[in-house]
Amino acid sequence: QVQLVESGGGLVQAGGSLRLSCAASGRTSSPLVMGWFRQGPGKEREFVGCITWEGTTWYGDAVKGRFTVSRDNAKNTQYLQMNTLKPEDTAVYYCTATEILGRVTDPSTYDFWGQGTQVTVYS
Numbered sequence: 001q002v003q004l005v006e007s008g009g010g011l012v013q014a015g016g017s018l019r020l021s022c023a024a025s026g027r028t029s030s031p032l033v034m035g036w037f038r039q040g041p042g043k044e045r046e047f048v049g050c051i052t053w054e055g056t057t058w059y060g061d062a063v064k065g066r067f068t069v070s071r072d073n074a075k076n077t078q079y080l081q082m083n084t085l086k087p088e089d090t091a092v093y094y095c096t097a098t099e100i101l102g103r104v105t106d107p108s109t110y111d112f113w114g115q116g117t118q119v120t121v122y123s
Contacts, residue, residue: 002026002112004095009117012085016121020080022095022114031097034071034078037107038091038119047105048093051078058104063089085121092116 008020024031035050049059049069057069063082071078082089096110103109 002031002097004097004112004114006093006095006114006117009093009119011120011122014085014087014121014123016085017081017083018085018119019082020093020095020117020119022078022080024076024078024097031112032099033097033101033104033110034069035096035098035104035110036069036078036080036093037096038089038093039116040088040091043091045094045107046091047107049080050096050104052101060105082119085119087121087123090119090121092118 003026004022006022012018033050033052036048037045038048039045047060051057051069051071066084068081094116095114097112098110
């Protein structure tokens with residue numbers, strides 16, 4: 001089992017920035033792929049981005065150019081730097097992880113999930 005704990009959510013004005021962190025612990029502290037999904041009010045869970053152990057990244061179309069995923073394998077932590085935030089970015093953000101590289105945009109690919117952290121962007 002891998003435990004994931006997110007931090008860094010909060011309230012921010014449109015145009016501002018936030019950085020989320022996700023610390024991994026447990027049997028495999030640095031999973032092959034770590035990612036982020038989000039779920040806004042009344043919306044389906046949406047792929048935000050992910051990063052492999054080697055540093056290859058993928059992003060959802062809605063956040064490309066504004067969000068950056070990174071990870072520090074020595075600290076078993078991944079990060080989501082969110083810039084130029086918009087009200088439509090308001091959602092609960094979930095940290096995810098998997099030990100098998102599959103369809104990275106599909107939530108079912110991921111075996112482990114954090115509890116989520118709320119991000120609210122106001123205009």
